[in-house]
Amino acid sequence: xxxxxxxxxxxxxxxxxxxxxxxxxxxxxxxxxxxxxxxxxxxxxxxxxxxxxxxxxxxxxxxxxxxxxxxxxxxxxxxxxxxxxxxxxxxxxxxxxxxxxxxxx
Amino acid sequence: xxxxxxxxxxxxxxxxxxxxxxxxxxxxxxxxxxxxxxxxxxxxxxxxxxxxxxxxxxxxxxxxxxxxxxxxxxxxxxxxxxxxxxxxxxxxxxxxxxxxxxxxxxxxxxxxxxxxxxxxx
Numbered sequence: 614x615x616x617x618x619x620x621x622x623x624x625x626x627x628x629x630x631x632x633x634x635x636x637x638x639x640x641x642x643x644x645x646x647x648x649x650x651x652x653x654x655x656x657x658x659x660x661x662x663x664x665x666x667x668x669x670x671x672x673x674x675x676x677x678x679x680x681x682x683x684x685x686x687x688x689x690x691x692x693x694x695x696x697x698x699x700x701x702x703x704x705x706x707x708x709x710x711x712x713x714x715x716x717x718x
Numbered sequence: 719x720x721x722x723x724x725x726x727x728x729x730x731x732x733x734x735x736x737x738x739x740x741x742x743x744x745x746x747x748x749x750x751x752x753x754x755x756x757x758x759x760x761x762x763x764x765x766x767x768x769x770x771x772x773x774x775x776x777x778x779x780x781x782x783x784x785x786x787x788x789x790x791x792x793x794x795x796x797x798x799x800x801x802x803x804x805x806x807x808x809x810x811x812x813x814x815x816x817x818x819x820x821x822x823x824x825x826x827x828x829x830x831x832x833x834x835x836x837x838x839x
Contacts, residue, residue, distance in 0.1 A: 647825045647826075649763075651763075655831075656813055656829035656830065656831055656832060657755075657763060657813070657826075657829055658829070659825060659826060659827045662818065662824075662825040662827075663825075668827060700762065700763055702763075702765075702825070704823070704824055706765075706777075706779070707753070707765040707768065707777075707779075707823045707824075708765065709762055709763040709764065709765065710762075711762050712762045712763075
């Protein structure tokens, strides 16, 4: 099965910072990757799918890029509401990365 | 408003059974695949199972294959997960999620609030 490895696992950042999270797949997955945001006690929220397509209603400061085995989620200017855990997800079979927790510095 | 509402969670002994339900509203239920995703306490997300919009195709994670059965009743706009031979490691919050497409499983754009399953003696 294809494994997804996220880095870093933990990230400490300040409001206004540019933040980049990486997701590496153990085999090529074309552009079949999504990113989710999850806040404590809440359900995940779809941010990006097909590697770079912004889900409706998601702020434009979120962007995704990559194909094959390396993908990135970028938050251009971190806002207070963005402190959360972020997961990548691929399709075949459907698996999630281990998560990246973004905390306030 | 698009909504998913899970129910049926609770405390069950190892080896026991439980059936989860997910009531959908605000969209054409039969036009989308649906999934169950779980999250053990303090852990990450784990996809459990998915079903196509018609119900004709089902998919399972290896960890639950042969023990869990996913189904749907499109006339009732309801998704189910029958869980048998439950183990301690099945303890988690179980989320119902709507796929963005009919065939599934793919990307999940609407999620319920989750229902908690605890397997313990």
